[in-house]
Amino acid sequence: MTPLTIEPLDPARDTPAVHAWLTHPRARFWGMTDADPTQVRAYLDAVVADPHQDGWLGRADGTPAFYVETYDPAHLLPAGTYDAQPGDLGMHLLVAPPGAAPVPGFTSAVMAAVMRFCLGDDGDNDGDGDGAGPGERGAPRGLGAARVVVEPDVRNTAILAKNAAAGFRVLHEIDLVADGHTKRAALSVATRTDHATSPLGTGWTGGHDPHPHLRPDHAAHAHRHLVAKAIAELTHERLLAPAPDGRDRYVLDAGPSRYTFTATVLPLDHWVIDLPSLHRTRAGRPTDLDVLDLILELQPTLAIPDDLVSLYLEELASTLAAATAKRHRALAGGPTASDLLHATFQETEAAMTEGHPGFLANNGRIGFSLPDYQAYAPENQPRVRLTWVAARREHTHLALAAHLDEPTHLAQALSPDEHTAFTRRLTDRGLDPADYHLLPLHPWQAAHRLPVTFAADVARGDLVPLGPGGDEHQPQQSIRTLYNLTRPHAPYVKVALAIQNMGFLRGLSPAYMRDTPAINDWVAHLVHTDPTLTDTGFTVLREHATLGYTGDAYHRTAATNPHRKMLAALWRENPVPRTNPGDRLATMAALLHRDHHGHAHATALVRASGLHPHDWLRSYLRAYLRPLVHCLLAHDLVFMPHGENLVLTLRDHVVVSTFIKDIGEEVAVLGPRALPPTLERIRGITPGREKALAIFTDVFDGVLRHLAGILDTDGVLPATQFWGLVAETLDTYEADHPDLARGLAGDIDLRAPTFAHSCLNRLQLRNTLQMVDLTDQSASLLYAGDMPNPVARTRVPVP
Incomplete structure (x- = not known):
């Protein structure tokens, strides 16, 4: 292709060429076909003199071939016709009439060169990648526009087609008046990405590639x-x-x-x-x-x-x-395993890459687009603002922990500015704020579900959209739980997110959450008043407030359905205010993390601690395994203690205590001990062999198996010694509590030769829509025979 260059207009030099082009019949939409050279010279002088316009001459192989005008559309387009944005640049283009032998594709090449000139900032006006066009002495570098604006006559179908090929999108039609004539114009814009991905652009390459990760x-x-x-x-x-x-x-x-x-x-x-x-x-x-x-x-x-x-x-x-x-x-x-030794809680959270260590399909997120993934996935460390709605009180239920009242909850959940703004927006609509609860939604949920799935509720005013909040949040590994970055001591907030992930639609049940604060109060009181548990530093992060909306049609169907779980939220205690200076927080998932070089964070922790691996592991097992064993054996109380549900406190790179979370939906009492009547839903009477699976499946198989594999592979600690130290932890507990060694009913044996091998992937493979029935999880389990117990009494002692 003939080299194309662009240089500043010189009216004295360029008037003859531009006059010939403007008076040609092809230029009739410029409205100057009858102009004489003097009029064209005056026109070009005016363009050059105007601080809001510039004229440019384009050459093909050194010969004048096209004329370009650029302008500030905010000054030259009529007020009210155009919504200006920073970086906008208006553009007019006139290509010389074809000669006796027209060059196919020449106009397209000129349009592409002009767009590169307007949008680029590297001076590569000839498109050869060298940053300068031949003969461009004194020519400016690219103009650096963020968006090019054009307003061609709607009758000029040829240029409309060329604009479309260059990536322009028509916003709307406007009327423009010049020299007493009115032009109906197609106001159009093209961003850098619009042009780069257009037929005249370079395609999805470099910074414009929407999926550079799919290499x-x-x-x-x-x-x-x-x-x-x-x-x-x-x-x-x-x-x-x-x-x-x-x-x-x-x-x-x-x-x-x-x-x-x-x-x-x-x-x-x-x-x-x-x-x-x-x-x-x-x-x-x-x-x-x-x-x-x-x-x-x-x-x-x-x-x-x-x-x-x-x-x-x-x-x-x-x-x-x-x-x-x-x-x-x-x-x-990205951070390495060693970098994470000194990372903040949220930096560590964003660095995790594996998801669940046992599940194969563990990052499903069906429903997310690529922009959604980029905006909301925790590994991208996004900053997310929640969207708030007012939900009519008669159709909602706010449940609070015993220590909490509604004004205190609101003061924790919202900043003063947020609360004031949302109250004002309700009163501005003639609504009484006292008739509504304030409910946060994930922005994805607000965009995809609120105005469609709950259109009737919004239309009748039972749900009143209030807009985004001011606080910025970071999604945690569980993706629908968000940490407040603006107010780091504020509670976590967990919201419904109707995407399919790991065998479930990730909603929140208003029915379940009615009892959640009471369940958390009961569990927290039990844990925080038990000397064995307090001695290990085992602490509950209470879900102390829940809010669910039930005024929709989906709550009036005969059968339960996933749509009942789309408008709800809970607030959970934050571990940060309860951390001592110098201590570091990380979810337990960090112990199973390998970085992009294959290096394990657990290995880095052990080596940085300066402790013998046996002593490092003993401290971790005392903080993690011992309290879980005690809860089972002394209280028939079990949790779902996987990597994301435990927050570790590390001191000098050693685990010294743990916070347990996700209590409301995942805690269970497996025996006949007394419970308040409202908490009966967490009871599940099971035989001792099945009770023991709370340790065998969820702790041994779900967590410790993977950590043992990492430390063995890295040469830190042989797996046989790892399991010997697990057995030692059980021995120590039994020595301290001989009356509880086999549980309250005497039917639990954590040192049995084998245990039932409960399998997770089998559940997902059987039904990827819903792996288990949350109302009867025990009956949903799938087994694959018995598994030899690595801490059976016949074990080899630790050397």
Whole structure:
């Protein structure tokens, strides 16, 4: 293509050429076809003299070929016709009439060059990437506009088509008056991204690429990790049985594919697969690893229902996409495992990459677009403002902890400015604020559900949108729980988020939450008055306020449904105000985190502490395992103590105490002990062998198995010694509480030879829409025989 350059207009020099172009019939929409050279000269002089306009001459291979005017649209377009934005630049373009031999594509090339000139700031006006066009001495660098504005005559279909090809979007039609003539114009704009992704732009490259994380190298890394995890966890759950093929070598046949790898098998059938050793062949030929292919190859073995397999694949594809995005972000400068030794609570929270260590499809988030993911996923460390609505009191239920009244709750939940603004907005509508509760919504929920799913409620005034709050929040790993960055001592807020993730629609039940503060009060009183628990520093983060809306049609259906869980919120205590100076907070998920170099944070903690690994682990088990064992054996009380539900207090890189959270939905009493009548829903009478699974499944299998694998793989602590220290913790507890060693009913044996092997992925594979019935979780469980207990009484003592 002929080199194109752009330089400042010189009326004395350029009038003859521009006059010939303006008076040609092709330029009739400029309205100057009858102008003589003197009039054109006067016109160009006026453009150059106007501080709000500039004229430019374009050359093709050094020959004058087009004329450009740029202007400030805020000054030159009539008031009320145009909503100005910072960085806007108006533009008019006139291309010289074609000669005897028109050049195909010339006008398109000129339009592309002019757009690069208007939007660019690197002076690369000829498009050759060198930052300057030939013969551009004295020419300005690109004009650096954020958005180009044009207003062509609506009858000029040729330029309208060319504008569309350059990425312009028509906002609306306006009337423009010049020299007594009225022009009906198509007011149009194009941003940098609009142009770059247009037919005349460079495409989705560089900074304009909407998904730079979806690169082959990132995807290959994510597939390798997920295929290894799939083989390891599904083998752990006894759905697969890789065959030995020599020392530490295994083979797995899956449909037409064969997978070979090296692995170490640790206690609890924990498979640690060496990632570089993992290879796939088809018909004897090397083939790329692909976790979606693996699941399809294994579908008959995994017994995934045909009507649900596509949804499981979508959750897995979303998990893959998130893994590529996390890697892309980490490689651009994410914190290492060692960096996290001194990171803040929220910096550590945002650095987590794995999600649930056992579930394969653990970042489903079905319902999120890519912009949603970028705006709300915790690993992106976004700053999120909640959207507030006023919900009519007669259709809502506010439940408060015993120590809390409504004014105190509101003072904690909202800043004074927020409360004042929302009260004023209600009174401005003629509504009485006393008739409403103030309910926060996730901004995604407010955009996707409030005006559509609850359109009738908004229309009749039972829900009154109030707009975004002022406080900025950071989503936690559980994604619908948000930490207040503006007021760091404010409570957490947890809101409904109607996306599908890990086998559930992530809502909040107003019915369940009516009793949540009372349940939390009861549990907190029990925990905080038990000397054994207070001695370990085990503390409850109470959910002390809940609010749910039930005035919608979905609460009047015969059967319960997910739509009943879309408008609710709870507020939870914040651990930050209860932390001593010098101590550091991190969710327990951080102990299972490996950074983008493969380095484990737990290993970094042990080494930085200066303690022998035995002593570091003893401190952690005393803070984590001992209180959970005591709650079970002394109170028949169990939690869901996975990585995100525990907040660790670290002192000098050593775990010294823990906060337990997510009480209302996930706590249970497994025996006949007395409960207030309103709390009976948390009771579940079960035999001792099933009670013990609260430790065996949720603690041993769900957390400690993975930590033992990390420390063993990193050469910090052999897994046999790890489990010996777990047994030692149980021994110490039994010595301190010989009367409770087998629980209140004497039917719990945490040192039994085996325990029932409850499996998580089996639940999701069976029904990815709803893994378990929350009203009867025990009956929903799936088992795969018995698992040898790594702390059975026949264990080998710690050296």
